Amino acid sequence: MGLLSSTGSLTRYKVEGKIEEPVMETVASGLRQYSISEIDDDASEKAVGWTSFNHPFTADFEGSSFVIGPYLIFSLRIDKKSNPPKVIKKHTAMEQAKRLTESGREYLSKEEKNMIKDHVLNVLSLRVPSTPNVYDLIWNLEEGWLWFFSSMKNANEELETLFKKSFKLPLIRLFPYTMAHLTASLSDSERDVLSQLSFTHFGK
Numbered sequence: 677m678g679l680l681s682s683t684g685s686l687t688r689y690k691v692e693g694k695i696e697e698p699v700m701e702t703v704a705s706g707l708r709q710y711s712i713s714e715i716d717d718d719a720s721e722k723a724v725g726w727t728s729f730n731h732p733f734t735a736d737f738e739g740s741s742f743v744i745g746p747y748l749i750f751s752l753r754i755d756k757k758s759n760p761p762k763v764i765k766k767h768t769a770m771e772q773a774k775r776l777t778e779s780g781r782e783y784l785s786k787e788e789k790n791m792i793k794d795h796v797l798n799v800l801s802l803r804v805p806s807t808p809n810v811y812d813l814i815w816n817l818e819e820g821w822l823w824f825f826s827s828m829k830n831a832n833e834e835l836e837t838l839f840k841k842s843f844k845l846p847l848i849r850l851f852p853y854t855m856a857h858l859t860a861s862l863s864d865s866e867r868d869v870l871s872q873l874s875f876t877h878f879g880k
Contacts (some may be wrong), residue, residue: 678740678768679729679749679814679825680848681813682775683824684825684826685770685826685827685828686823686825686827687822687823687824687832687849688819688821688822688824688849688850689821689822689823689824689825689847689848689849689850690820690847690848690850691815691821691822691847691848692820692845692846692847692848693845693846694845695817695843695844695845699781700740700743702750702843704737704742704746706726706749706842707726707737707742707842708737708837708845709842710736710841710842711724711725711726711727711728711735711737712724712725712726712727712735712753712755713725713804714754714755714759714806716805716806716871717802718801718802718810719798719801719802720757720795720801721756721757721763721801722754722755722756722757723753723754723755724752724753724754724755724808724834725753725838726750726751726752726753726842727744727750727752727753728741728742728750728751728768729749729750729751729812732751732753732808732810733808735753736761737750746758746816746817746818747813747814747815747816748814748816748817748880749810749813749815750812750813750815751810751811751813752811752824752831752834752835752838753773753808753809753810753811754808754809754830754831754834755806755807755809756807756809757801757805757808757809758804758807758808759797759800759801759804762809763800764793764796764797764800767799768792768793768796769802770790771792771796772784772789773797774795775788775792789826804818809831811824811825811826811831811835812825813835822847825848832849835847836849848880853859
């Protein structure tokens with residue numbers, strides 16, 4: 677789901693703190709340093725990084741390509757490789773049988789079996805292309821908020837981790853509790869009450 681999709685989900689964040697000056701150079705540096713790495717010809721099973729909003733399969737952050745008016749717009753891309761368990765089982769069994777035939781033995785040690793499985797996973801990962809998932813985001817530097825176009829737990833966690841690593845700023849996810857804590861002019865006693873609230877279950 678993305679910014680230009682007709683439907684989608686959204687997570688709102690407050691960006692805590694101010695980015696280091698010069699702002700645009702710092703942002704561009706963070707985007708380039710942690711841009712997505714291609715893993716189609718690599719044994720890695722997952723890659724997480726920034727990419728261009730306009731060209732998500734070419735991570736180009738030259739000039740001000742990620743700036744639109746007062747907003748910074750770019751994307752988080754998560755690439756994953758997946759091998760079906762039955763395929764892994766098949767190739768592992770074939771490799772174990774081959775090893776037994778070559779060695780003339782009847783059994784393999786646990787360590788040998790683990791090594792064979794790791795080898796099979798690496799070989800299969802080199803053959804399987806990664807599946808990309810792209811999640812757009814809008815960041816308003818002046819007002820300190822960010823919209824992330826996903827509510828998936830894994831995608832949000834990857835965003836929060838990579839954002840802090842890239843820009844040295846933490847993200848605070850906005851939901852009713854954090855919004856009340858951050859934006860409402862609460863007294864100390866009201867904040868104490870807020871901190872003691874618990875969820876209400878409406879279902880049976």
